[in-house]
Amino acid sequence: MELTAQAGSLSAITSAREVKEPGNRALGVGLEARGVHAWFGDKHVLSGVSLDFWPGTVTALIGPSGCGKSTFIRTLNRMHEFIPGAAMAGDVLLNGEDIYAPGVDVTKIRLKVGMVFQKPNPFPSMTIAENVLAGLKLAQLKSENKDDLLEECLERAGLWSEVKDRLNTHGGALSGGQQQRLCIARSLAVRPQVLLMDEPCSALDPGSTLRIEETISHLTSSVTIIIVTHNMQQAARVSDYTAFFLSDGGPGQMIEVGSTNEIFSRPKDKRTENYVTGRFG
Amino acid sequence: MSTVTAQIMPKPSKPWAASPLDRAKTGGIFLAAVLASFAVVASTPLKGKLAYILVFFAAYIMIDFASTFIKVGRQGAVDAVFRAVVTMAIAIAVTPIISILITVWLRGHKGLHIGLFTTDMRSTAYTDPINQGGLLHAIIGTFLLVFFAMIISVPIGILTAIYLTEIRGKFTRPISFLVQAMSGVPSIVAGLFIYAAILLPLTKKLNGIEGSLALAILMIPTVARMSEEVLKLIPSDLREAGVALGGTQWRSVAMVVVPAARSGLITAVILGIARVAGETAPLLLLTGGSGSKNYNMFKDSMGSLPNYIWQCFATGTPESITRAWAGILVLLVIVVVLFAAARTLGNRKVGKK
């Protein structure tokens, strides 16, 4: 009874949301993965994932731990190769161009496809303001008006009102939720086209989690968001599309993808249904 | 939003790895820089090995910068220069080490013979033909001296580190300062200290343990400082988790923190050993040298490799100098073997079999 109650509440959340059609389809898919596989050494951890991420949408990746969600999103901005022994196959296209093609400048890719990590990681040696603008320095970008950019990014991350009086203090003194929003502001400052978020709320309290979810809703007009989450309610609340990943002991696979409402109210695959209703094991 | 199941299993690939073309380019730049160094040395007053090397480095960096600049622009080119400079710094750092190894081998291998490891110098003079006598006594002596120094200094060093990082008592700051200052103590001072504190007033004789004590004085700060750094790297969550399970601080340090830091602590001990294995001055002062085997740390002077090497050089005939180089070679091999053994011990991952 309880299980169905949970499923019921999830689809109630999702059907209350208006389903967001992918923005202007004429502009094309922003980011697409084509048959992506990933390995760590000899261990095949991700098999044949193909997904489109349309501009202006939020896609949630759900699935049990260890099924390759983090690995998958790290292939989308070429962070996967950071790990020694990592290998991959398949294509990732950003605005139609293969990001793994020879001669592609990987720093430009990571500039366009930003990332927010699971644990808030503001740079400890920098003040709040320096943290937000760190990307400009790291990537040697020019900015006309740094103060405006600072305010805009903190505003979009929902943090401005809380820190505007102490921009020159260190970020470490903020709460976990504030630190995570600071990290979001930091990744917005370089104006990414896509933002990858790997369980951005798993280290945060419910209040901070809600604030971040609000932040995500505000961002979608300008940024494509891909968020990994273990929280079904969160996926239901923030995402337009949901993809379910699963590993049956072997490499992780994407079992099903669809509009979030579909996945939570009438999934096609039995395994998806078991997972979203909590009947998983 | 479509799901395409891959019919065929693709091969793992690393699109980010350097392609053969990239490698050929690097090779080309390398060759061009070598040619440039020859050309410059031939056509200008610059002369000597140093000139070749300097011109080569400068040429390499310039060509590398220019070619990356054309390909990916200024930022990428600066990155390439950064990488080239780091690589060259490593080359410069490694060159003296390699050249020492080569020199030691070239001069020392002539003095190698099987008798080195089976006989001592009891009835042989340093000036005798080199195939007579051996340095078994010195090897035994060095092992004993270092072993006892280790027995004394490792517990003290690691416990000091635990005091500094885990107990964090009132004296943490002064002790931390003292340990740092002590790592700069010259070996002869450690030797003189034991000489004045033990040899002169008490024993009035040379023996092994006095040498070991002096070596221990040199080893303690190295072991303590390295261990302190290693223990500091253990996240405090781990300590809290141990204590939160109801462990006393001592149990949680012994069961959780120290095992987590094991490989680093082993490295600390090795660095300590490496610091003292070749020490000569305190041994000359306290342990002396002897041509015959001595297993008793508490009685009579004791041979050691550094002492053997020093005496052979001091004797100054061609035979004795060859002996000295052979001794250096053996000492070096022992140190390298120690390093390798401890490295493999330390590298076994914590948490894996």
Ligand SMILES: Nc1ncnc2c1ncn2[C@@H]1O[C@H](COP(=O)(O)OP(=O)(O)O)[C@@H](O)[C@H]1O
């Ligand atoms: N750095 C790594 N080295 C080796 N294996 C890894 C590494 N990171 C992750 N894995 C393995 O890859 C699989 C997928 O991990 P991950 O992508 O982190 O899963 P998820 O984010 O869905 O929990 C897991 O089996 C994990 O053990």
Ligand SMILES: [Mg+2]
């Ligand atoms: Mg993960």
